[in-house]
Amino acid sequence: MNKMDGEMDKSQFLCDLDDAGISFIISTPSQNGVDTCVLPPSKVLKFMTQPEAVYADLHGITLRDYLQWEAEGMSVQCSARTKAGKRCKNVVAGGASVNPKIWVDLHGQYCEVHNGMEGKADIQR
Numbered sequence: 001m002n003k004m005d006g007e008m009d010k011s012q013f014l015c016d017l018d019d020a021g022i023s024f025i026i027s028t029p030s031q032n033g034v035d036t037c038v039l040p041p042s043k044v045l046k047f048m049t050q051p052e053a054v055y056a057d058l059h060g061i062t063l064r065d066y067l068q069w070e071a072e073g074m075s076v077q078c079s080a081r082t083k084a085g086k087r088c089k090n091v092v093a094g095g096a097s098v099n100p101k102i103w104v105d106l107h108g109q110y111c112e113v114h115n116g117m118e119g120k121a122d123i124q125r
């Protein structure tokens with residue numbers, strides 16, 4: 001049996017378990033601490049090696065956005081740079097402890113200090 005057959009057997013086995021009413025419950029990082037959700041059998045094998053990619057899938061966002069959401073402490077940080085050239089770490093209005101979907105929506109906005117100072121026409125409020 002080659003590796004592909006082994007993977008196919010595992011996928012089929014997971015579907016058989018699902019058909020039998022056995023669910024795969026995972027804990028996902030959340031702005032509230034931890035959420036639990038049901039993992040479709042088709043995502044179980046991927047979850048074992050690339051959990052972040054599956055979390056991103058479940059939220060309907062890209063892996064890159066998901067990782068940035070985590071890296072910014074699940075809050076939306078201002079997109080401006082400080083005078084020292086560092087990224088401003090202030091949280092934008094309504095962007096504290098948000099879920100990944102809202103994070104994606106608010107990403108790219110500016111904090112109260114930088115809002116307006118950037119003079120960007122594409123800032124949406």
Ligand SMILES: [Zn+2]
Pocket residue numbers: 078079080088089090110111112113114
């Ligand atoms: Zn700022």
